[in-house]
Amino acid sequence: MKNHKIIISGMMLIFLITGCSHQLAISNPDDYYSSTPYINKSISLGVLPPQSQDAERLVNEIVDNLRGLGNIKVISPYAKSAGNPVDYILDFNIQTKYSGDGMNFLISFPGFLIFAPWWNGYNYKANLNTKVTFTEYNSNQVVTTQTYDTQYRCKQSEFDRTWTQGADWLLTYGIASLIGGIVFTNYDNDITSDFVRSFSQPYGSYIARKVGTLLNSL
Numbered sequence: 001m002k003n004h005k006i007i008i009s010g011m012m013l014i015f016l017i018t019g020c021s022h023q024l025a026i027s028n029p030d031d032y033y034s035s036t037p038y039i040n041k042s043i044s045l046g047v048l049p050p051q052s053q054d055a056e057r058l059v060n061e062i063v064d065n066l067r068g069l070g071n072i073k074v075i076s077p078y079a080k081s082a083g084n085p086v087d088y089i090l091d092f093n094i095q096t097k098y099s100g101d102g103m104n105f106l107i108s109f110p111g112f113l114i115f116a117p118w119w120n121g122y123n124y125k126a127n128l129n130t131k132v133t134f135t136e137y138n139s140n141q142v143v144t145t146q147t148y149d150t151q152y153r154c155k156q157s158e159f160d161r162t163w164t165q166g167a168d169w170l171l172t173y174g175i176a177s178l179i180g181g182i183v184f185t186n187y188d189n190d191i192t193s194d195f196v197r198s199f200s201q202p203y204g205s206y207i208a209r210k211v212g213t214l215l216n217s218l
Contacts, residue, residue: 024156034209039071046078046086061204093131108181121155152199
């Protein structure tokens with residue numbers, strides 16, 4: 001009988017540790033949509049190198065989507081020289097701020113009673129401020145600057161934040177989730193790479209289409 005209890009406890013522990021996880025998923029991929037513009041003239045663009053490694057994936061996604069619009073030739077990364085003329089030089093300045101969510105406290109406590117971190121996940125946000133500067137190659141003058149604000153939200157949970165539920169069901173009876181819930185309202189830096197990978201495609205498509213629409217008016 002004692003061995004059976006050990007086996008059952010061990011199986012329950014494995015379930016709580018491995019089961020209480022929620023794969024990262026974007027909650028609002030379609031919040032930012034812009035119609036595909038028809039580029040009515042041939043345009044060449046030089047995109048300056050990203051200003052940070054964190055922005056590189058996002059700029060690359062924008063460039064890939066610009067190339068898919070048609071009638072646009074994109075050189076990226078671009079370095080201005082006499083033998084490398086383009087119509088416009090584009091500089092993407094992307095500032096990203098990540099944050100958690102106050103609802104994460106309730107998801108942790110009393111949410112642990114219904115395994116909320118597993119089926120719902122914790123909530124996180126990424127606020128992106130994208131400043132696009134258009135410089136005319138021939139005159140070297142800035143012709144326009146546009147700023148786009150976007151926010152992407154995701155749900156995610158993994159063992160580094162769900163261990164409190166396992167501890168509560170076996171040992172601490174809610175105390176771990178109560179204390180952990182306060183901490184979990186903050187952003188989890190461990191998810192940044194997966195978070196960026198998940199929202200980069202809808203973000204890149206949105207910004208590229210905005211740029212394409214603006215190019216028609218220059």
